Amino acid sequence: MSVISYRQALHDALRGEMLRDENVFLIGEEIGLFEGSYKITAGMLAEFGPKRVRDTPIAEEGFTGAAIGAAMLGLRPVVEIMTINFSLLALDQIVNHAAKIYGMFGGQARVPMVIRTPGGGGQQLGATHSQNIELYYAFVPGMKVVAPSSPADAKSLMLAAIRDDDPVLVLENLALYNTTGEVPDHDEPAEIGKAAITRDGADITVVAYSRMAAVALQAAGRLAGEGIDVEVVDLRSLRPLDRETIIASVRKTNCAVVLEDDWLTYGIGAEIAATISDGAFDWLDAPVRRVAMAEVPLPYAKPLETAALPSVDDAITAIRATLDAVARRG
Amino acid sequence: MSVISYRQALHDALRGEMLRDENVFLIGEEIGLFEGSYKITAGMLAEFGPKRVRDTPIAEEGFTGAAIGAAMLGLRPVVEIMTINFSLLALDQIVNHAAKIYGMFGGQARVPMVIRTPGGGGQQLGATHSQNIELYYAFVPGMKVVAPSSPADAKSLMLAAIRDDDPVLVLENLALYNTTGEVPDHDEPAEIGKAAITRDGADITVVAYSRMAAVALQAAGRLAGEGIDVEVVDLRSLRPLDRETIIASVRKTNCAVVLEDDWLTYGIGAEIAATISDGAFDWLDAPVRRVAMAEVPLPYAKPLETAALPSVDDAITAIRATLDAVARRG
Amino acid sequence: MPPTTRTARSSPPAGRQAAGRQAAGAATNDQLLAFYRQMVLVRRFEERAARAYTEAKVGGYCHLNLGEEATVAGLMAAVRAEDYVFTNYREHGYAIARGIGPRRVMAELYGRVDGVSRGWGGSMHMFDIASRFMGGYGIVGGQVPLATGAALAIDYRGGAEAVVCLMGDGTTNIGAFHESLNIAALWGLPIVYVVINNGLGMGTSVERSSAEPELHKRAASYRMASARVDGNDPAAVYEAAQVALASAREGRPYLLETVSGRLKGHSVVDPARYRSREEAEALKAADPVAAYAVRLHEQGLLTDELIARIDTEATTEVAAAAEFADASPHPDVSTLFDYTYATPVPNDSRRLPGDALFPPPPRPNVAELVQMPA
């Protein structure tokens, strides 16, 4: 165990896999000479050379598609898409090709590839550079989507993604890169498709992923002071979705709040709330409440951006309100 | 009133608006000389000429983006994207540009455009040509999304979409083009953002849109014979979403089933089920059940495709099961 | 500054240089005859496929190679067994010429388990790993980045294979074409892009869709070598393809444009009303199969008897293919969830449309809960 940053954990996982398997290579914009827009691949070009750390032209569709084709021949490309916003330009290659090839050809070709890309707002990047559109991938059969919220998960989920034979999108987050935490020194891939209880609690279940899973722990910590015992479910895998773990928790606490960084209507949280309301129907003592981003193109101006993004305070408000609703129905 | 097809209703609305406003023009692949892949624009090139019925190269991103730019200068383009599957290639222009321009520039530029595109499977078109991905648009603030299920709505919603000053996606459906129904002869635009009760009923609420809203009426008709009185809510507008109408219905019937043609997990129905479970929490006598497409890349082989797509029988199964669940809970 | 991928280009792997050295050769008489057999087989196969469609044995979209037979024969003869082929959805002929039996291609059209894609792909999505036929793709331009990536994999491993990526004339106007050719040229990848110019994308002529209608010239934007060849002459296509492949094997990607006609509509259901009677007549007059027969006849390579025999053989073979296809079983519904993921993971959904997310009884205890389908 050592305490490292989320960024370092991603870097270590990539480097370890590059050393372990020569079929693994990195491809994307500015990952080599520039050392990565967010420096996840710093030092990689110097260590592995331009064949395995391939800078590309600005052509998301072209180089993502090229990675898919290379994967069809047995390589294991790890694509960096600078931010998830730009992945829309490669969506046809990902959704209509990477996610379809195994099934559409009757199981004859595999696409063992990883797409790494950060989501997240909060840095005044404006409407087109601050989106959370992991939904576009989590919705698609044939895709796998993981969303680490801690350095430990960043490493173990990245390892699992690279060793998986299907296209896996690893959702990173701009606001998490500098966060730190304990990470095992040895390589231990996580199991894709499993959520985790990151905090045991008796009073209420908070379900979240990526940055909001960290926010959930902060909220739980603050509420513990007031004797409110929050259980936190970190989804970790958006597709497949681990409904069992969510339901088991809510059947224990009898109420739930969902935290998400994307827009509320049709967002990831809608499925979580629908799943809970169905699977824990006879256990639920209050409606499942969702905390999400305001449904607007995110403005640049700081006060507007701050108001639009979900915060720890918003989470606490929703948790309290839900417990009140339980009490009212008591 | 006259009885015409869904295809004819769309055609009439387009032609009427072309005659009414010379800023309206049609642009897309094969809409002119070929008269449209699904013949919605048949005869238009001959009547209006190549300036107003513009055949494009195969370049979804380019011509959709061009339509957005033309709209910024005050024209009112109606873009045909041959099927919604191909819209992924234009998604950056639609989501990162059309939907952002009004907000990102502080309200200085409007994008009065319509994107017409059919969804739907069931014709053995295979994994990449049979998708229902309206979610990708319904999720986005700045977009409006309507989904007519009848010829009357096809006409009134198309009229409303063309006269609206925001980007509106009109979701058509391959399986509905040949369906017929009564349509008013005069032009009466619908109100975007409003759902409709297309059948009054006391026992259970079925919420659906597009093709499944028609399936809902068929199921209701069959169940009426057994004395089961189904109320059908046709969403008509996916964004904005008319939660009031849905909730009012379920607070009356105390149970609900959601029908959708897309994939279940994270699909449109997830938001509907979450909305009902929240807004009708104290009225609901059984969990909200969803009927959706099997979560696979849709195979070509007929028996597999048939098994994967939701049918009237599936709807009836879910309605009965939900009423049983209500009974079991007494 | 560390070496860039660009410099890597100047020195193609040993294997590839060797491969490149063998010069392009003209077709032998045997090959000229083989082209004809191939062309007739494709012609008869497509005619049979069209009939099967009208008999409702085939569904979905169905695009035929009628008029493209000479290009099919010439191209596939130049491609080596170890090379990889990517195509669009108009690929029946290429699949057959690549060595996939007509039976398995027809069975795929019928959507049966013996189909080349097990019935999961249909007309537009033929795939056979054994013959390195890497798929027909239905999204215009979709195969172009994929094929480029296959060439990248070959380059990565220093292999001697090459990739052939087929596309239509209309496809040269989509972004993926531009991004892919730039990447291939920049990195010196072993790939030949072949533009099958049949004059039309559905109902839109090349002149109405491409500002530079001499499509091979678009290679200049990438400093890429290119050529245009008569797609109605199998020998010419064969020779041009060999030149292109030799260049690709040496790390110089190539753009080859073949010019031929589309005898029928865009797909079997398109009456092609947008085409004038004259155009249709002219195309029929220039039918590459008939014209090539006349030519070989003049050269004394074909006799009337041989023409008849070849025709009978082809007709028999496609009839047998149709029988085989019709006898092959439909995929079982129990296999619906077999090909969503290559690596199994927990909580993958295997629900049919009517299935409940959480099946009753309404109050399972947590022990039962563990068994519930996620």
Added chain:
Amino acid sequence: MPPTTRTARSSPPAGRQAAGRQAAGAATNDQLLAFYRQMVLVRRFEERAARAYTEAKVGGYCHLNLGEEATVAGLMAAVRAEDYVFTNYREHGYAIARGIGPRRVMAELYGRVDGVSRGWGGSMHMFDIASRFMGGYGIVGGQVPLATGAALAIDYRGGAEAVVCLMGDGTTNIGAFHESLNIAALWGLPIVYVVINNGLGMGTSVERSSAEPELHKRAASYRMASARVDGNDPAAVYEAAQVALASAREGRPYLLETVSGRLKGHSVVDPARYRSREEAEALKAADPVAAYAVRLHEQGLLTDELIARIDTEATTEVAAAAEFADASPHPDVSTLFDYTYATPVPNDSRRLPGDALFPPPPRPNVAELVQMPA
């Protein structure tokens, strides 16, 4: 067959022909001086913007025109008031040269209500309908189809205006570039695509990203006229732009490549370590503002006094702009939902993150229900 859009091209609208006829002229001495003033103003503005960023007055990404001043001055001088300008995110200088006061541009950087985009856009998204400055865009290539569509609208109405679409060298490798230029050439739209070749896309050189590094040559794929010009010479840019615009107004779109340097990093936070000291030195030596001053001095158009005065004026103006920006109010949170839709519709969401979808009390009756925020 009905007339095709292609034929429409041959006859540009009357207005446009007239407009096209006036020939391109060389810059007068007054203009040469005006270029210098413009260049200095942009230089000082960008330096001040960089300082404001370090003072945390400006957030997000911030890309400067340092090294691009001559191109800014020359291009914007050639564009008419009625023309439309689309740019990428590196647009402060163009916005100022287009006539938007430095105050409103600076206020936008500060995210204030007096900003040119009301504080909603920031550095990358300046927009001003009054000066037909149609937006900076942050998605590489995103503005190219939009600008093409603006030209389509002009053509549709038979207007005499033209569109100028700016982009960087790296942008020529993305699909939108290819699709848009093909469409513009095919339909004969009044647009000039300007590639600002500063040698780099972030840290990637043109040679490492474009297989044809002479970017203007890519126009050939669309039979489009093109030229390359020294982007460090405002007069040369001005003349080349006039030629390009005249062509565009006659329905012949044009690709103009300007070659200049990027004096600092990609954005204010980029130290540009990937660039060698020599490269950096060379760039500084070739500083277009200093070089142009020397040239005008030699021509006797500039004196030391005048140089000093122009500098003081510029410094004073940008200082005033910063003051103005800092004094301008932040947008009020109550305006957060004002710009989601231009046409109001029922059930639009106006919820803040903490808000409930259905606020308590738990049992509203249907009458109350109607008032609830949807």
